[in-house]
Amino acid sequence: MPRIAQLLPLLLLAAIGPIAGASEPAVLLAPPELSDEITVGLARELDRAVEAALRERPIDALGAEELRARGIAPARTRGQALEIGRRLGLPVLCYSARMARGQLQISVTLAGPGRSVTLERELPPGELRPVVAQVVGELFVRGGGAPPAARPTGGGPGAAPAVRRSAAPLAGRAVVIGLQLGASFALGAGAESLTPGLRVGGAVGVQLPLRSRHALTPEVVLAYSRWWLVDGATVDVVHTTIPVDGAFGMIHALAGVRYSAAVGPVELWAAARLGLGHSMIVVENEHDPSDRLERGETGFALGGELGAHYMIVPAFGLGLSADLLKSFVDIAVGQRSVEEYSSIGIGVGLSAVGRIPW
Numbered sequence: 001m002p003r004i005a006q007l008l009p010l011l012l013l014a015a016i017g018p019i020a021g022a023s024e025p026a027v028l029l030a031p032p033e034l035s036d037e038i039t040v041g042l043a044r045e046l047d048r049a050v051e052a053a054l055r056e057r058p059i060d061a062l063g064a065e066e067l068r069a070r071g072i073a074p075a076r077t078r079g080q081a082l083e084i085g086r087r088l089g090l091p092v093l094c095y096s097a098r099m100a101r102g103q104l105q106i107s108v109t110l111a112g113p114g115r116s117v118t119l120e121r122e123l124p125p126g127e128l129r130p131v132v133a134q135v136v137g138e139l140f141v142r143g144g145g146a147p148p149a150a151r152p153t154g155g156g157p158g159a160a161p162a163v164r165r166s167a168a169p170l171a172g173r174a175v176v177i178g179l180q181l182g183a184s185f186a187l188g189a190g191a192e193s194l195t196p197g198l199r200v201g202g203a204v205g206v207q208l209p210l211r212s213r214h215a216l217t218p219e220v221v222l223a224y225s226r227w228w229l230v231d232g233a234t235v236d237v238v239h240t241t242i243p244v245d246g247a248f249g250m251i252h253a254l255a256g257v258r259y260s261a262a263v264g265p266v267e268l269w270a271a272a273r274l275g276l277g278h279s280m281i282v283v284e285n286e287h288d289p290s291d292r293l294e295r296g297e298t299g300f301a302l303g304g305e306l307g308a309h310y311m312i313v314p315a316f317g318l319g320l321s322a323d324l325l326k327s328f329v330d331i332a333v334g335q336r337s338v339e340e341y342s343s344i345g346i347g348v349g350l351s352a353v354g355r356i357p358w
Helices: 003-016 040-056 064-069 078-088 130-143
Strands: 026-029 060-062 092-100 103-112 115-123 174-186 197-211 214-228 234-237 240-263 266-285 292-313 316-332 340-357
Touching: 026 078, 040 060, 040 092, 040 130, 078 092, 103 130, 115 130, 174 214, 174 316, 197 240, 197 340, 214 266, 214 316, 214 340, 240 292, 240 316, 266 316, 266 340, 292 340
Parallel strands: 026 060, 026 092
Antiparallel strands: 092 103, 103 115, 174 197, 174 340, 197 214, 214 240, 234 240, 240 266, 266 292, 292 316, 316 340
């Protein structure tokens, strides 16, 4: 339904325009009015088209979740939404849809203090998104500006709490690119012989929205961890103790899924993954660098990660993450002292995420 989504944003933009704007434009969303012929799938596509249209402006949308968070009962009818909008000093965006003669009829209204603008379109059901975008844009043009920002909290019953930024990044499909950089700590056997090290990684996935503030993202991940042997590490070989330098590293290629939930401009997420891991160790004699040993093993691996991003703009955010990586291989070196290493580590560091809508 690519073209439908473009028309509805234009209708919405045209409807939202009547109110002179501020730096943080916001609207109150009224419950949509849909006829019985509108299928669940078409209703969801209509909601996504409206969200996409507002995101393009960008405009914050105050919906049922935001109202509940502020102790306000969500509107169940258009009339209730208009009353709430009047108390909060926000324009109200209303949209309805019905089927007639095989065509989808869309009506979008932006109702503000003392005035309102309504636009209607009739189109094939497969053209929703472009039509919505067109309608929203046209509403803004006709209204001559953007809707106002929400008034700051004043403590009175009619005061409007500031509208938090909508979770627009989770409202539609997108290619998601993530990067991580931080410290890593070895766990398990041999960890006492390793210093804290480095953890770098990247992920690419496709975001699939569940609801406007929730999404699942199938993704592939490449991660690298590296630690160094502590000073004084030794290897016992044939009754001889050899002081050694060296490093232990892991590289993982994993596939999995990430669940994300948005709370205002903050996105919380958790991920689970599995795939392959390769562990390798390099050890060399401190007194004879030519006396060098390299070993590597590849096996099944899994990982998990938790994190949070602050979305600076809808398409980019920065935050923190922590992950656990495990390869089911062990590497043995020598006979006793530096002997065996479990391929497991935990990483903590900075995280960045970018989104490309599609």
